[in-house]
Amino acid sequence: xxxxxxxxxxxxxxxxxxxxxxxxxxxxxxxxxxxxxxxxxxxxxxxxxxxxxxxxxxxxxxxxxxxxxxxxxxxxxxxxxxxxxxxxxxxxxxxxxxxxxxxxxxxxxxxxxxxxxxxxxxxxxxxxxxxxxxxxxxxxxxxxxxxxxxxxxxxxxxxxxxxxxxxxxxxxxxxxxxxxxxxxxxxxxxxxxxxxxxxxxxxxxxxxxxxxxxxxxxxxxxxxxxxxxxxxxxxxxxxxxxxxxxxxxxxxxxxxxxxxxxxxxxxxxxxxxxxxxxxxxxx
Amino acid sequence: xxxxxxxxxxxxxxxxxxxxxxxxxxxxxxxxxxxxxxxxxxxxxxxxxxxxxxxxxxxxxxxxxxxxxxxxxxxxxxxxxxxxxxxxxxxxxxxxxxxxxxxxxxxxxxxxxxxxxxxxxxxxxxxxxxxxxxxxxxxxxxxxxxxxxxxxxxxxxxxxxxxxxxxxxxxxxxxxxxxxxxxxxxxxxxxxxxxxxxxxxxxxxxxxxxxxxxxxxxxxxxxxxxxxxxxxxx
Numbered sequence: 001x002x003x004x005x006x007x008x009x010x011x012x013x014x015x016x017x018x019x020x021x022x023x024x025x026x027x028x029x030x031x032x033x034x035x036x037x038x039x040x041x042x043x044x045x046x047x048x049x050x051x052x053x054x055x056x057x058x059x060x061x062x063x064x065x066x067x068x069x070x071x072x073x074x075x076x077x078x079x080x081x082x083x084x085x086x087x088x089x090x091x092x093x094x095x096x097x098x099x100x101x102x103x104x105x106x107x108x109x110x111x112x113x114x115x116x117x118x119x120x121x122x123x124x125x126x127x128x129x130x131x132x133x134x135x136x137x138x139x140x141x142x143x144x145x146x147x148x149x150x151x152x153x154x155x156x157x158x159x160x161x162x163x164x165x166x167x168x169x170x171x172x173x174x175x176x177x178x179x180x181x182x183x184x185x186x187x188x189x190x191x192x193x194x195x196x197x198x199x200x201x202x203x204x205x206x207x208x209x210x211x212x213x214x215x216x217x218x219x220x221x222x223x224x225x226x227x228x229x230x231x232x233x234x235x236x237x238x239x240x241x242x243x244x245x246x247x248x249x250x251x252x253x254x255x256x257x258x259x260x261x262x263x264x265x266x267x268x269x270x271x272x273x274x275x276x277x278x279x280x281x282x283x
Numbered sequence: 284x285x286x287x288x289x290x291x292x293x294x295x296x297x298x299x300x301x302x303x304x305x306x307x308x309x310x311x312x313x314x315x316x317x318x319x320x321x322x323x324x325x326x327x328x329x330x331x332x333x334x335x336x337x338x339x340x341x342x343x344x345x346x347x348x349x350x351x352x353x354x355x356x357x358x359x360x361x362x363x364x365x366x367x368x369x370x371x372x373x374x375x376x377x378x379x380x381x382x383x384x385x386x387x388x389x390x391x392x393x394x395x396x397x398x399x400x401x402x403x404x405x406x407x408x409x410x411x412x413x414x415x416x417x418x419x420x421x422x423x424x425x426x427x428x429x430x431x432x433x434x435x436x437x438x439x440x441x442x443x444x445x446x447x448x449x450x451x452x453x454x455x456x457x458x459x460x461x462x463x464x465x466x467x468x469x470x471x472x473x474x475x476x477x478x479x480x481x482x483x484x485x486x487x488x489x490x491x492x493x494x495x496x497x498x499x500x501x502x503x504x505x506x507x508x509x510x511x512x513x514x515x516x517x
Binding site for chain 1: 381384387388390391392394395397398399435438439440442443445446448449451452453455456457458459460461462463464465466467470474475477478479482483485486487488489490491517
């Protein structure tokens with residue numbers, strides 16, 4: 001069986017087959033990826049589903065990808081608008097602190113523009129938000145978000161740590177498209193850099209940190225390091241020390257504490273979990 | 284002196300036992316199906332990476348990609364193990380504490396891949412740290428920054444090579460921790476450089492590197508030669 005020959009034959013009678021299949025390259029790639037997961041005997045089914053995608057209109061992988069990109073864009077709008085207000089708040093110490101938050105603001109703006117462009121280029125409509133779309137007090141939970149520096153940093157850290165978990169959870173939805181997946185991963189690690197830096201800033205500022213808690217650039221157990229239970233959902237399940245069935249604590253006879261084992265792996269959150277966390281921040 | 288714990292070359296029944304929950308059968312099931320398909324359909328044109336075909340073969344498919352990650356984690360773990368064994372002069376208590384954490388994270392990553400890959404894991408690699416002055420803060424932190432940024436770009440570039448979404452999630456769990464390390468090390472060198480323009484481009488994107496690009500940089504720190512010629516390229 002030669003798939004290329006089959007496709008070539010179809011192309012003679014239907015010149016648009018590759019458009020229907022997205023592109024030839026993507027079709028081959030998505031077939032290759034799918035067929036890696038199935039038994040050889042199932043290949044006819046995989047071929048069948050590939051052509052079903054071409055010749056009918058089910059909820060296609062493209063729809064999932066666009067939904068995922070729009071979800072990411074929504075979160076980037078949230079962050080971008082937050083930092084625009086934060087940088088303009090006048091309560092951030094000038095120098096390193098203000099410079100750092102400005103760098104982060106600019107990255108979030110760049111992420112918004114990048115995702116908007118990517119979604120438009122795919123022929124879809126990007127979601128759109130304005131400053132009025134958001135309530136950064138989260139319906140009154142953080143009344144001092146732009147008047148109290150400790151609160152501002154706490155909300156910023158939570159947004160970044162949550163963003164990392166969101167991209168991590170969504171990455172598998174992009175696995176059929178190498179370009180979008182790679183771009184999402186490239187954003188994901190930038191959010192993690194932001195998170196680490198904000199944690200350093202919070203440690204240095206020593207504001208709103210619960211007694212006895214050492215805030216580090218990485219997440220220890222399920223500790224937010226923030227003296228507010230309102231952010232806890234963003235840290236739940238980070239205490240996990242078992243990865244793919246392998247216990248990380250003291251692995252291989254090395255002295256790895258539960259703290260270190262939990263820090264070494266960041267955990268994903270589902271779209272529903274993320275939505276529940278960020279919904280109060282939408283007006 | 285600086286090669287990884289030499290006992291790692293010995294069979295380790297405890298580690299082997301830990302691998303079972305990860306389903307090694309699944310690994311090789313995937314690999315087997317992929318190979319058969321290449322022969323039958325000749326349709327999956329996953330051209331191999333060219334270049335040096337000698338050295339330790341990382342393998343193909345998802346297990347190959349995981350071995351690639353395992354190789355990088357071995358390098359990082361050996362590096363931080365040496366830092367903590369022979370701290371640079373003038374190291375602060377905070378730096379010692381952070382770098383000890385990072386060492387533990389990298390050991391956890393290395394041992395995780397070793398356990399998960401089971402009998403499919405590559406051997407323990409011998410490192411070459413002759414270019415690093417472990418007594419000198421600038422040399423040590425400069426190397427740490429290079430390793431962490433390299434690790435981030437390696438995982439970012441390797442995500443698309445994986446077929447199994449569960450492995451993609453696992454790689455994602457690790458790469459964000461490497462990015463946290465990178466940010467900290469950069470800030471230790473120069474405060475505020477956690478995500479400067481040498482790390483993040485004008486679209487706000489971190490770097491993504493191919494295995495060949497990564498290994499050509501990492502190779503300078505490895506005595507053991509690696510053969511990435513069977514890794515997937517897309």
